[in-house]
Amino acid sequence: MNNMPFYQWPKDMKQTLVLLCAFLTFPLSAFAHGPTPQKGLDSITINAPVEAVWDMVKQFDAIATWHPDVKASKGDGKNASDGIRTVTLQGGDIVEMLDHYSEQDHEYNYRLKTENPQALPISSHSTSLQVTAGDEANTAVVTFKSRFYRADTGNTPSATQNDEAAVNAMTAFFKNGLVGLKNKMEK
Amino acid sequence: MLVATTSFSGPLLAAPFAYITNQLENSLSVIDTDDNKVVATVRIPGKPAGVAVSPQGDRVYISTPEAKGFAVYDTKKSEVIAKVKVSDGALGIAVAPDGKRIYVADWYNNAVDVVDAESLDIIKSIRVGESPSGLVVSPDNHWLYVANRLSDSVSKIDLDDLTVTQSTLVGSHPFGITIDTRGERIYVANVQSDNVTVLETKRLLPIATLKVDELPYASALALNDSRLFVTNQDDSSVSVxxxxxxxxxxxxxxxxxxxxxxxxxxxxxxxxxxxxxxTVSVIDAKTMKVIETIKTGNGSRAFGQFFGK
Structure with missing residues (x-):
């Protein structure tokens, strides 16, 4: 950025950094309030070629074929924007919709269309699933990335609908899906 | 905890700093834009989200929704000097062009709190639409514009008598709101309709709807207001x-x-x-290329105005 027309300081006017610890004395908030988006990120390496793994996950409405937590899934068969799937979990159904689908990048992004806190304690999410080549030959890495909100976005969520419940549920959903997929592919 | 301090007594305001809220790790990254390095990471409890820098650059106001208010960061002392409780769901925050007032959108109570910047007392709470989010004050300091996310509208508040004079419908779920330097146009990013509504401010009427990519979140003007840059949250891109x-x-x-x-x-x-x-991406508005990427903290949101002018 040396060519940028920023204001210049003499070197001795630079800030120096000091560690100070006893300086801010805010009490930690005991309860969660307000809408804070939560982050989900998990990935797994599978001993199978990218194309083979992608073939298993590419049909958006067929998640039940590889995700052990999904009892059933159905949809409109459309692997493109606005494609829809209904996912049946232990606690009931949720509906998800594709925002973006790329055969070339082995990736799709989707969001929650119809929530169901009994099935999954979140109110909205935007999630991507991508298959990329692993470091070793004939291995693939599958990655989930997600931004989501707890089920109750009001100010006093119950323990089953707060940030922690949402993070736990999404973490488990991604983990179980990735492990289930790996087991299936490497069987 | 890492806190910046100074090795000299002169003003710290020569090079502009960018103040980036990192909501998931309760911190503020201070970027020295002279070399685009993070020079301090300040602990801000309460899930910091929104940010507004005073026109003099001496104060940074940071909304902390889980602490039900905002924190005041003093840029000369490099420390948080106050924590103000205002509302149940503080998110959007703005400061007046003369630095005398702070405006905080209350997501839960559908109001904007007007706070005196000196006493940090609430002057008035103004009822607006549902889930107010983005806030912007006109350069002449006469008007405050509020994006009401769940009402799909923008409200115009007269800052002389602190009343809503007008509201108008925009796209679906407006969030970030930007005004041009002459105060004639505002640009509203509509998260759910994937577009930006352009309003002329005098009559608060739409003059254009601009299609962008997935989940537009906020915008900024550059090069004498000739180009609008819009973050597309779900597309990892910026539309120009x-x-x-x-x-x-x-x-x-x-x-x-x-x-x-x-x-x-x-x-x-x-x-x-x-x-x-x-991270923070730095775009050259002329070439429309990313020229640098700066590592910040977990969950960088920086919703609002994070540079001092």
């Missing part, structure tokens, strides 16, 4: 639009889940906070 022709000029790849966006006081470099990647 010519503000004269309203034609798209470019789509720039940035980090994952871009949110807060602001133009450096040099009017040329646009800074974008990437929530998922926990």
């Amino acid at each position: 639009i010519d503000t004269e022709t309203f034609k798209p000029l470019a789509r720039i790849e940035v980090g994952n889940k871009p949110e807060g966006i602001n133009t450096h006081p040099d009017d040329r470099h646009v800074y974008v906070a990437n929530w998922f990647d926990s």
